[in-house]
Amino acid sequence: MAKNERTGAKVASKAAATLRDGAASRTSKSLAGSALSQARTKKTSSSESASLASKVLNSKGSSKTTKSLAGSVLTQRSGDEFPVKSFAIIGSTLSKAERSAAVRKVAKKKKK
Amino acid sequence: MAKKAKTADYVFINCPFTADYRPLFDCMVFTVLACGFHPRTALEAADGSDVRMDKIVRLIKESTYSIHDLSAVGLDEVNGLPRFNMPFELGMVIGCKKAAGRAFASRSVLILEETPYTTQKCLSDIAGQDLRPHRGSPRTLCRIVRSWLAQESGRQNIPGENRIFSAYQQFSNQLPSICETADLDYEELIYPDLLGLAQQWLLERAKEG
Numbered sequence: 001m002a003k004n005e006r007t008g009a010k011v012a013s014k015a016a017a018t019l020r021d022g023a024a025s026r027t028s029k030s031l032a033g034s035a036l037s038q039a040r041t042k043k044t045s046s047s048e049s050a051s052l053a054s055k056v057l058n059s060k061g062s063s064k065t066t067k068s069l070a071g072s073v074l075t076q077r078s079g080d081e082f083p084v085k086s087f088a089i090i091g092s093t094l095s096k097a098e099r100s101a102a103v104r105k106v107a108k109k110k111k112k
Numbered sequence: 113m114a115k116k117a118k119t120a121d122y123v124f125i126n127c128p129f130t131a132d133y134r135p136l137f138d139c140m141v142f143t144v145l146a147c148g149f150h151p152r153t154a155l156e157a158a159d160g161s162d163v164r165m166d167k168i169v170r171l172i173k174e175s176t177y178s179i180h181d182l183s184a185v186g187l188d189e190v191n192g193l194p195r196f197n198m199p200f201e202l203g204m205v206i207g208c209k210k211a212a213g214r215a216f217a218s219r220s221v222l223i224l225e226e227t228p229y230t231t232q233k234c235l236s237d238i239a240g241q242d243l244r245p246h247r248g249s250p251r252t253l254c255r256i257v258r259s260w261l262a263q264e265s266g267r268q269n270i271p272g273e274n275r276i277f278s279a280y281q282q283f284s285n286q287l288p289s290i291c292e293t294a295d296l297d298y299e300e301l302i303y304p305d306l307l308g309l310a311q312q313w314l315l316e317r318a319k320e321g
Contacts, residue, residue, distance in 0.1 A: 051148065051269055082279070083148030083269045084314040085121060091157020091304035094294055099312040102294035106286050107316065 011072045012039040014065055027056060031069040038072075049073050051083055121150040123261070124175035126201045127224075128184040129155060138287075139250035139280055140179065142310050143257045146276045148269065149177070155303035168201060176219060177264065178205050179257065183226035183246070185234060199235055220264040224256065251277055283313050 018024045018032035034049040053070035056062045062070070094102070123144045127137060144151040152171050154164065172178070180202040188195055202223065208216040223238070225231045228245045231238055244260075246253040254277045262270045290309055291298040 051267070053269075055267075057268065081318045082146045082271055082276075082314045083267075084145050084311060084318060085148060085150060086311070086315060087121075087150055089304050089308035089311065091302070092308040093296060093302070093305050094308060096308075096312070098294060099308050100316065102290050103286075103309065103312045103316050105293050106289045109289070110286065 008072075009039075011035055011068060015039075015069055015072075018065060018069065025066070027052060028063070028066045028069065031056065031066060031073050035069050035072045119174055120176050121148070122152050122171075122175040122177070123149045124171045124178040124205075125151050125153045126178060126198055126205075127153075127181035128195075128198070129153075130184070133181075133184065135250050135284075136181070136246070136248070136253055138284065138306065138310075139254055140257060141307060142280045142283060142314075143254045143276055144179075144261070145307075145310050145314055146271060146279060147258055147261045148267065149261060149265075151307065153303060156307075157304055168204070172201075172205055172208060177222070177261070178219065179222045179224065180205070181224040181246075182231045182235070182243070183224060183248070185231065194234075220260075222257070222260045224253070250280070254280060279314070279317065283310060286313070 012035070015032035015036040018028050019036065021028075024032070031049070031053060034053075053073040056066055056070040089096075092099070125137075125140060125144070127133065127140065129137070141151045152175055154168055154171065180198060182198050182202070184195055185199060186195075187193060202221075205219070205221055209219055209221070210217075223231075223241055223243045225243050225245050226248055228243075231243055244256045246256060255273045258270065258273050258276055261267075287301075287309065288298045290313075291301060294309075296305055
């Protein structure tokens with residue numbers, strides 16, 4: 001998190017209202033959930049939430065409230081995060097667990 | 113469980129698969145992944161009965177974006193003949209854009225060459241297209257690919273060039289050790305393993321962030 005940001009009281013209140021609102025869209029609720037989870041913790045936005053927030057900010061059809069939630073979610077994106085997607089790798093010699101173990105082992109050695 | 117990437121994330125990479133091109137190829141695959149896209153190449157695993165041309169047609173049909181590096185159109189050292197694969201596949205994509213209807217017209221194409229204006233000398237029909245020279249430099253290639261993806265997709269979560277290239281340098285330095293740890297031959301690393309390790313490296317990095 002670049003600036004140790006947390007969701008402010010005003011946005012948290014909007015997020016809670018959005019989650020209670022039966023007419024709110026799935027996108028708004030997803031962003032509200034993400035924003036609310038960052039109200040009391042230092043948790044950063046996932047790449048999926050950040051990507052959704054980015055799309056909302058670019059969209060002309062989104063409401064002011066949804067854009068406000070999207071702005072909050074993007075602010076809390078980790079400063080060192082890459083929006084890499086986790087898709088299946090076909091034809092790899094290694095399983096995902098084996099790849100992860102090899103990458104972690106080398107990273108741990110480099111840190112020492 | 114790994115999610116299936118969306119077609120909107122697919123980037124078809126049409127470039128040489130030779131040992132001398134490897135630093136550029138690895139950097140291109142890493143940059144595309146780091147920007148949040150899914151690189152696709154003719155090297156990916158497929159059904160054994162898949163004819164190469166069918167595979168390329170499928171990749172072109174499925175990919176919203178495509179990158180074509182024409183820097184290897186020179187004469188082959190073994191046969192003394194020019195290599196037509198890359199311009200041929202670029203021609204297929206441009207043909208689709210021009211003649212295959214609206215679904216293909218909006219597809220984005222990035223054409224690369226090593227030095228400015230060399231391609232025009234052997235492929236005059238390309239005049240009018242915006243070719244980008246990478247001068248054989250992975251850093252320049254990273255900048256061109258990253259800027260193009262950001263501009264064409266309009267996505268605002270694409271990291272800056274410095275962050276991507278610095279991460280690529282770290283990944284590239286660690287890759288031989290990662291291969292050794294995983295009992296893989298770095299020199300003979302197959303494309304699905306490169307893709308999987310680069311993806312995992314970036315995912316681990318995101319968790320640390």
